[in-house]
Amino acid sequence: MTDQTLPTQDVAVELLVEAGAVLASSLDLPTTMNQVARLTVPRLADLCVIDLRDEDGSIREVAVASADPQIAGPLEAMRREYPLDPAGEHPVARVISSGEPELLAQMTSALMHSFAQGSEHARFMIEHRYHSAMVAPLLARGRTLGALSVLRLGESDSYELGDLDLVCELARRAAMAIDNARLFSQLQRVEQRLEAVLVNVAEAITLTDEGGQMVFANQAAAELLGASTPAELMSASPGTIMPRFLVLDERGQELDLQSMPGRRLFTGESVEPLLVRNIVRATGEERWLNVRSSPVIDPDSGHILYAVNVFENITEVKRAQLAESFMAEASRVLASSMDYTETLTQIARLAVPQIADWCAVDVLGESGKIERVAVHHSDPSQVELAERIDRGYHLDPDEPLGVPEVIRSGRARIYTDIPPDALAAYAHDNAHLALLEAIGATAVIIVPLAAPSRTLGAITLVSSESLRRLSQADLALAERLGRRAGTAVESARLYTERTRIATMLEAALLPESLPEIPGVDLASLYRAAGELNDVGGDFYDVLAFGEDRWLLVIGDVCGKGPRAAAVTALARHTLRTAAMLDLTPAAMLDTLHRALRHQPSGSDLCTVCLVTLDLGGEGARLTVTLAGHPPPLIIDADGGSRQVGKPGTLLGVLDPIEISEVDVEIEPGQTLLLYTDGLPEADRAGAQLGEQELFETDAERPDPSLVGLLTQIERAALRRANGRLRDDIAMLALRLD
């Protein structure tokens, strides 16, 4: 209750200046608000209260200054206990909602009662002799943030309208300060969140200026570029970081810094993302990065201030892509031929330099020795070096390390660091060591040629002069290659083995040679329809059948493969045995029929044609006996033909069988042709075998030689079948001189 004169203009200015200083001094709202409140007391008021509107609309007191120290505490307590109703009649509430200042020149008891927040509040105001008040809105950017209230108590002079300006001005400045403080703290929070995001984002992000100086980098960028912290990166001068790396484009051409998108965009051109291959010089580690840069443009001048560079590490994806295309190519090579020496050589060439600088392939031979089948380096003189090593120092299967060990254990090995003494221990002697050192391996991978059943050899990959070193990342691809190649080698070997067996079997089923029969010309021809591996069911024989008697046999077992081969062997040998027992042809076939019926499972069908040739006595007498087999032909010298023999039941399935032996006349010069159904049915039309089928054209004359005739007939059959026979063809022919 000091006696105050109204502040003069100077005092008003002084107040505002001081307020300005206080407000500029700190962003800490509670502090500054209290300081501002205190400035007004006692110069302008006995009591000053600053209330702020919270986000939820409630009104909260943030500062109180009072000439009488006894008032501040209780007032704060009062505000807390009876918060102002934002929609109520209290001047602060009204000012906050209207945004207009209010002057309460004289505060009567009645007035105070009208806006008091309860009787306690009224009593408080009356007790402390509230006399005159001004409430000014805290306005900033068009919004009312709260209110600044100044009060005079007791006998002090009342406020007048003219005083309102000063309070409003003060309030306006305070509001600005509050607004700024809030904005700043919002900004801080946003920055913190942004930082949290950038720091943790997996992609490496940098901000560079026109000169290449790194202005900002996140943790991922630091790690990518070989620094332990972003700060380390940013403090480095431009041009000191990038030399740590060899940067190549997709094709393997070296890129210079100026071609990086982050530099180029400063020229104003729009830049496309760039795929680079980045190799760390010190370690040989390779990364594939997708680099995208965009400009940060100054909104006022339009200049490009910075480049934002995002480095997406797509090493995994890219390597997977390259691995897939490599494996596809390798598979194609391996499938292209059964000659695995050839395909493995091609594989070695494929691997260099795509995967490694060197590639060698070793295969375990039948004898247990390790044979080097391929070695490749892009430089032929280096290959010569490798060959010298191979010639001089054979791989001993019992060696503890290297290819022999991988073959024994079946496990892949990788050596990324080869200390000199390890190399020395591995070398057989100094000369060997010198050669090994000349190769200069930086890393070695050895993987087994892993076939499903066992390890057949090994593939060795070596990095030497390339900056990019082989690493764990290459091991998976190498192992895949080893498995694919191993399977291919095994398949090739099995195929060759099967072919050998089939050839042997076939030899067992067909006679090695036809006997010499005086006065009779004999010839045979066998043409397999399909793959060498499918042993057929056709068989034929010429057997001695008593004195001056011969038996010609031709037969066909239904089916192919091992089962048919077994039945064929049974048929052939049953007939041979029966022939030795001097049975009639019909009885022989009956014997075979019963033997087949006695077979354990399934029905084994067999057709047979037996021709007996009796040369004792005058001329030659023939009989033909058929069991389900196509009838033999008698072919004239001019090409005419006729069938002989009477159809009989096929053997092995139906009972009873009906078979008859038929006498046949044949003139010298005529050919008796026995054949299997692969011949007439070569073209599936299944016509009877006659002139049209035997020879290619009507005009064709039969070849005078028996062998020539068979070849002619075979050729005609192939022609009818368009080169692809339906079934094997067997032919047995005789001609009387």
Next chain:
Amino acid sequence: MGVQDQLQIGVRHESDRVILALDGELDMATAEQLQHAIEGLDGQAMVVLDLEQLQFIDSTGLRSVLAVLERCRDRGQQFAVTRGSQQVQRLLGVTGVAKHLRIIDTADEVFA
């Protein structure tokens, strides 16, 4: 061309018989289809193989036909076949199988 294209088997049930109509070729590649088709057709008094549209048969095909014959015999079913193409008929003749088969003119032929 798939194996399915080389042989089509149509199954038709009539009051007294089931008819399997073979269209195409019955050989090493397709014979198994006949084995599968015949499975489960146990109820009918008669099984008829309609060979009218059968263009070609080899020994494996023949074996599968004989297997049907035997199966019918085991189950007390009658078995008959219609005539097929020239090649089919010739093979049935040459092998003597025709004599063991009941050959009818059409699949629906009525018997006395």
